[in-house]
Amino acid sequence: MRQPQVAPRRCIRCGALDVKPRPGKGRTTRYRSMPSMPIPDDVLIPACGRCESEYVDEETSTTLGPQLREAYLACLRTRVRTAIDILSKHISQRRLETIMGMSQGYFSRLSAGAGNPSPELVSHLALLCNDPPKSLEQLQQFWALSDEEWPPVAIPATRSYRRKSKEDSR
Numbered sequence: 001m002r003q004p005q006v007a008p009r010r011c012i013r014c015g016a017l018d019v020k021p022r023p024g025k026g027r028t029t030r031y032r033s034m035p036s037m038p039i040p041d042d043v044l045i046p047a048c049g050r051c052e053s054e055y056v057d058e059e060t061s062t063t064l065g066p067q068l069r070e071a072y073l074a075c076l077r078t079r080v081r082t083a084i085d086i087l088s089k090h091i092s093q094r095r096l097e098t099i100m101g102m103s104q105g106y107f108s109r110l111s112a113g114a115g116n117p118s119p120e121l122v123s124h125l126a127l128l129c130n131d132p133p134k135s136l137e138q139l140q141q142f143w144a145l146s147d148e149e150w151p152p153v154a155i156p157a158t159r160s161y162r163r164k165s166k167e168d169s170r
Contacts, residue, residue, distance in 0.1 A: 006021055007020075027054075039068070090132040
């Protein structure tokens with residue numbers, strides 16, 4: 001099915017009369033938790049053929065929304081499968097489900113591509129993948145603590161996470 005022809009508009013950046021919907025490779029956008037999620041190459045976005053400036057209007061946003069949602073869910077599914085594969089070399093899926101409070105068989109379902117994991121779950125699994133033996137041991141120790149034993153001794157905030165005081169600004 002052919003796309004309807006759209007009359008080109010003038011580019012406000014370079015002045016060329018060459019802005020029309022175009023596919024593109026390597027485009028990204030901020031979407032939910034991902035600062036640079038890839039936009040599918042076949043998605044048409046009004047862009048200038050001369051300077052490549054893109055113009056996302058309300059109509060484009062409406063059309064792009066469901067496509068970005070699907071791309072985002074696909075990224076989450078890929079990342080969760082990768083994380084489960086990495087962690088499965090260090091702990092059984094059943095044991096991991098238990099210490100993470102997940103239902104039995106949930107990670108098997110996600111590994112098979114069934115279901116959509118939450119970004120929170122993907123984030124937690126990603127953190128565990130940084131150093132699986134150490135991270136998994138810490139997680140198991142955390143759940144073995146009594147309420148009185150947790151939280152651990154406070155760790156001072158780093159400069160990037162605390163507000164600047166008047167002394168810091170001098």
